[in-house]
Amino acid sequence: MADLAGFIRGLPKAELHLHIEGSLEPEQMFEFARRNRVDLSYKSVEEIRAAYEFSRLQDFLDIYYAGAQVLLTEADFRDLALAYFRRAHADGVVHAEIFFDPQTHTDRGVPFATVADGLLAGMAAAERDFGMTSKLILCFLRHLDEDAAFATLKDAEPYLDRIEAVGLDSSEVGHPPSKFARVFAAAAAQGLKRVAHAGEEGPPAYVHEALDLLQVDRIDHGNRALEDPALVERLVASNMTLTVCPLSNHKLCVTPDLRAHPLKRMLALGLRATVNSDDPAYFGGYVGANYTALIEPIGLTRDDVLTLARNSFTGSFLPQDAIDKHLAAIDRYAAAHA
Ligand code: HPA
Numbered sequence: 001m002a003d004l005a006g007f008i009r010g011l012p013k014a015e016l017h018l019h020i021e022g023s024l025e026p027e028q029m030f031e032f033a034r035r036n037r038v039d040l041s042y043k044s045v046e047e048i049r050a051a052y053e054f055s056r057l058q059d060f061l062d063i064y065y066a067g068a069q070v071l072l073t074e075a076d077f078r079d080l081a082l083a084y085f086r087r088a089h090a091d092g093v094v095h096a097e098i099f100f101d102p103q104t105h106t107d108r109g110v111p112f113a114t115v116a117d118g119l120l121a122g123m124a125a126a127e128r129d130f131g132m133t134s135k136l137i138l139c140f141l142r143h144l145d146e147d148a149a150f151a152t153l154k155d156a157e158p159y160l161d162r163i164e165a166v167g168l169d170s171s172e173v174g175h176p177p178s179k180f181a182r183v184f185a186a187a188a189a190q191g192l193k194r195v196a197h198a199g200e201e202g203p204p205a206y207v208h209e210a211l212d213l214l215q216v217d218r219i220d221h222g223n224r225a226l227e228d229p230a231l232v233e234r235l236v237a238s239n240m241t242l243t244v245c246p247l248s249n250h251k252l253c254v255t256p257d258l259r260a261h262p263l264k265r266m267l268a269l270g271l272r273a274t275v276n277s278d279d280p281a282y283f284g285g286y287v288g289a290n291y292t293a294l295i296e297p298i299g300l301t302r303d304d305v306l307t308l309a310r311n312s313f314t315g316s317f318l319p320q321d322a323i324d325k326h327l328a329a330i331d332r333y334a335a336a337h338a
């Protein structure tokens with residue numbers, strides 16, 4: 001098991017489900033609060049970590065949006081992104097497609113450009129310093145209304161050449177994909193790819209809606225799709241990528257016991273599942289930890305790990321020649337560590 005953890009760490013991987021605001025570590029939260037003179041209700045890093053006990057998605061979201069209030073300047077967003085890339089690089093991530101939630105910031109008076117310019121600067125620094133490639137995915141907050149999503153898409157117009165896709169996150173139940181069908185169609189017309197959180201807490205019907213009404217290129221989470229055999233068949237037949245997040249599932253009680261985690265079942269069904277960290281600062285681990293957390297509970301094997309890493313590139317938005325290059329690097333790594 002220790003050997004497999006080492007194998008995982010060195011294995012080239014992509015991360016496809018990472019909320020950059022969810023990589024804000026408590027130490028950084030204090031640092032940004034200090035330099036921006038923002039009052040934190042927490043007195044210590046320990047007190048913050050102790051608050052990270054969640055029994056459902058909304059418990060987490062309330063704390064996650066409060067934490068994001070320390071992010072104010074372009075330098076904050078650059079430093080946040082660069083710190084994530086440094087940790088991901090140490091975990092063998094060579095490519096990351098990162099979510100950001102502009103409305104969490106614009107609704108506090110932080111301009112869209114401050115957020116986007118900072119994140120893009122962090123992405124450029126990661127390419128320069130670590131050779132990592134990355135793409136940006138703009139997420140709409142689904143608890144807000146369609147008009148707010150359209151206003152955010154409008155804010156993004158000057159950046160559309162540097163934004164790969166739109167996504168959909170925040171409180172799932174009660175906010176079905178259908179609410180955003182028109183704004184996703186507008187994003188598609190502007191050349192953006194589409195992803196959506198679906199089937200994390202919401203029913204399989206939301207996954208159907210994401211496919212039918214949002215025309216998504218990937219499903220984020222998708223766990224509850226397993227309740228609907230016809231949906232599973234559809235996802236397999238269309239080679240749909242699922243961005244699964246084991247430690248998130250555990251911490252948010254989607255899968256309270258990791259021994260019941262569906263990842264191996266997903267692979268056995270032929271689903272293109274990937275492993276990702278979601279909000280690593282809140283859920284207890286970066287992408288490597290999300291792989292290793294499943295070794296013992298569900299008997300994740302070296303072959304499973306190789307399949308998951310291959311899926312992470314096949315399911316990415318990289319051009320085919322780059323995907324082929326990364327798949328060849330995985331083959332070389334596997335041969336060298338046979
Ligand atoms: O796991 C998540 N689900 C929904 N919204 C989110 N925003 C950050 N993380 C999440």
Ligand SMILES: [Zn+2]
Binds near residue numbers: 017019169197220
């Ligand atoms: Zn997520």
